[in-house]
Amino acid sequence: MMPCNIAVCVKPVPDPNYYDQVTIDLNTKTIARAGIPSIVNPVDKNAMETALKLKERYNGTIAIFSMAPISARENILELLAMGADRAYLLSSSAFAGSDTLATSYILNAAINKAENMEECKFDLVLCGHESADGATAQVPPQLGEWRGVPHLGNVCSLTLTDENIFHVTTKQENSFIDWELVPPAVLSVSREINSPRHISAVGIVKAPKKPFVVWERDDLTFADNMYIGVAGSATLAGEVFIPNTKRKTKEFNGTPDEIADIIVSLLAKRVIAISGLQ
Amino acid sequence: MTKKIWVYADIERNTVSDITLEILSKAQKLANQCNDATSVEVVLIGNFVEHLIPDLALAGADIVYLLEDPRLEFWSPSVYIPVLVELVSVYNPEVFLFGSTAQGENIGPGLAARLKTGMSAHCVDLQMDSHGMLVSYVPAFGGKVIGKILCPKTLPQMASIKPGVFINDKSTPKEERVVMFAPKSLDSIDFSKLKHVRNRYETISGVPITKAELVICGGAGLHCQEHWQMLERIAELSGGAIACTRPAVDLGWAQETSMVGTSGCNIRPELYIGFGISGATHHLCGINKAKYIVSINSDSEAPVFNVSDIKIVSDAGVILKKILEKLGS
Numbered sequence: 001m002m003p004c005n006i007a008v009c010v011k012p013v014p015d016p017n018y019y020d021q022v023t024i025d026l027n028t029k030t031i032a033r034a035g036i037p038s039i040v041n042p043v044d045k046n047a048m049e050t051a052l053k054l055k056e057r058y059n060g061t062i063a064i065f066s067m068a069p070i071s072a073r074e075n076i077l078e079l080l081a082m083g084a085d086r087a088y089l090l091s092s093s094a095f096a097g098s099d100t101l102a103t104s105y106i107l108n109a110a111i112n113k114a115e116n117m118e119e120c121k122f123d124l125v126l127c128g129h130e131s132a133d134g135a136t137a138q139v140p141p142q143l144g145e146w147r148g149v150p151h152l153g154n155v156c157s158l159t160l161t162d163e164n165i166f167h168v169t170t171k172q173e174n175s176f177i178d179w180e181l182v183p184p185a186v187l188s189v190s191r192e193i194n195s196p197r198h199i200s201a202v203g204i205v206k207a208p209k210k211p212f213v214v215w216e217r218d219d220l221t222f223a224d225n226m227y228i229g230v231a232g233s234a235t236l237a238g239e240v241f242i243p244n245t246k247r248k249t250k251e252f253n254g255t256p257d258e259i260a261d262i263i264v265s266l267l268a269k270r271v272i273a274i275s276g277l278q
Numbered sequence: 279m280t281k282k283i284w285v286y287a288d289i290e291r292n293t294v295s296d297i298t299l300e301i302l303s304k305a306q307k308l309a310n311q312c313n314d315a316t317s318v319e320v321v322l323i324g325n326f327v328e329h330l331i332p333d334l335a336l337a338g339a340d341i342v343y344l345l346e347d348p349r350l351e352f353w354s355p356s357v358y359i360p361v362l363v364e365l366v367s368v369y370n371p372e373v374f375l376f377g378s379t380a381q382g383e384n385i386g387p388g389l390a391a392r393l394k395t396g397m398s399a400h401c402v403d404l405q406m407d408s409h410g411m412l413v414s415y416v417p418a419f420g421g422k423v424i425g426k427i428l429c430p431k432t433l434p435q436m437a438s439i440k441p442g443v444f445i446n447d448k449s450t451p452k453e454e455r456v457v458m459f460a461p462k463s464l465d466s467i468d469f470s471k472l473k474h475v476r477n478r479y480e481t482i483s484g485v486p487i488t489k490a491e492l493v494i495c496g497g498a499g500l501h502c503q504e505h506w507q508m509l510e511r512i513a514e515l516s517g518g519a520i521a522c523t524r525p526a527v528d529l530g531w532a533q534e535t536s537m538v539g540t541s542g543c544n545i546r547p548e549l550y551i552g553f554g555i556s557g558a559t560h561h562l563c564g565i566n567k568a569k570y571i572v573s574i575n576s577d578s579e580a581p582v583f584n585v586s587d588i589k590i591v592s593d594a595g596v597i598l599k600k601i602l603e604k605l606g607s
């Protein structure tokens with residue numbers, strides 16, 4: 001059996017439990033999220049768990065790639081503690097404001113450089129299906145295109161056969177699709193694929209000793225530098241606003257019996273004529 | 279010269295998906311907003327899909343590009359993307375819209391990368407500005423914030439739209455006009471790298487939530503599976519569709535297909551009744567087009583009450599039990 005080398009792409013995101021605290025700075029017209037802690041995008045840990053399971057069975061190495069501010073080091077250490085072998089943090093003011101086209105372009109350049117340096121080819125690049133904050137789900141398929149390899153999203157099952165073919169299951173609206181895939185490839189996984197393991201004390205001790213590389217703009221080689229940062233993005237972010245979804249709420253007070261009566265009448269008529277509202 | 283708004287036809291089980299009709303309906307409104315003559319055109323890919331052309335013309339497609347080949351029977355990013363690159367480079371549409379479905383999410387962004395153009399994801403609205411540019415309204419942070427996105431430098435301007443965001447209302451039926459296209463790129467694709475093996479369909483019972491007039495929704499506030507089963511029974515008795523939030527899926531009560539919100543679907547029923555829903559941002563973003571929202575939750579401060587028409591502070595489990603008694607079951 002061949003060893004399986006895996007790159008896992010991760011994104012630090014503001015903790016989704018605090019999204020009701022996100023506001024807009026009315027002066028700068030930008031999103032204000034001060035005080036919201038940064039965590040590893042939850043489904044990226046499922047990608048990490050997928051990589052760990054493959055490594056346990058087939059050996060190989062796991063490298064983390066993340067494009068984020070230098071402060072993301074803490075988040076990346078968590079993945080090293082889970083069992084990744086090394087990490088590459090791509091951090092440069094030149095990368096700021098990158099859209100999905102630019103982000104996937106930069107990730108690809110970094111993965112290529114790591115492959116050349118380590119003289120190892122990645123059989124798989126694994127990602128979480130979408131990030132909690134932007135939730136576009138666009139980076140994985142775009143990364144697949146930059147790399148010129150097959151890609152699939154919403155992967156809910158993944159096994160490697162002795163013939164070095166992956167059996168992949170993806171989910172769609174009302175069905176599952178089974179695929180056979182010859183690596184290398186880029187796959188983005190959904191939450192159902194597994195339950196990410198907890199970090200062990202040993203893992204926490206080992207993590208800071210593992211190779212942790214920071215690459216800036218000039219450390220990477222780009223075939224052309226058209227697709228980096230705001231200037232290299234194909235999309236342009238305009239005005240942001242908070243949609244007003246508030247309604248004129250009326251409260252109904254009553255015993256459970258009275259409440260149930262109201263609901264039953266709603267279910268029967270589906271029209272709203274409730275007396276006793278305050 | 280006539281401008282073109284393209285819509286990717288999402289074909290599932292040999293029929294045109296609702297999302298395609300919803301986008302087609304919106305695309306006609308966008309075309310009407312343009313100063314220049316603009317036609318709404320559909321890209322139809324598959325094997326034996328020609329019979330779907332009348333449906334698309336009836337739904338307002340001015341032109342249908344038909345790409346039929348046995349090698350195109352199943353969608354695959356490795357096959358459909360190169361074929362679409364070729365089609366786009368011949369006809370140069372100004373706008374290309376996809377559904378945020380499995381097909382759309384696998385194919386659209388990859389196509390955008392190959393064309394080095396911009397794509398905005400999971401739009402909740404689309405407009406044409408006075409310069410004829412597409413303005414996409416994109417949710418972030420679970421829908422708490424909406425941002426406007428433009429694609430100013432390159433064509434086509436691409437966007438994906440979630441099912442249930444637009445209404446498939448009366449379209450103007452068009453004459454059937456078909457452009458047959460035989461992609462040359464098919465001959466140079468390596469089909470051995472990614473093979474579609476089989477499609478396994480789930481049996482979905484009951485009313486689909488995106489179409490339902492009555493939606494009964496349960497969340498973590500139900501506390502136990504027994505209460506969830508009561509909710510299912512009530513939905514069955516009243517002909518409503520069952521919806522849920524993320525915790526109900528994680529606890530193994532509900533199917534992910536019934537999840538409503540940013541990572542599920544958007545709904546627009548006449549009446550939504552939420553039992554034990556606290557109102558996380560990502561869920562509220564999926565229900566705000568419901569005509570009437572009734573919420574039952576024991577926490578009087580639950581955020582869901584801010585977006586509700588009727589607020590009932592009570593234990594959802596107790597109320598469910600009472601309702602079942604009254605429904606005689």
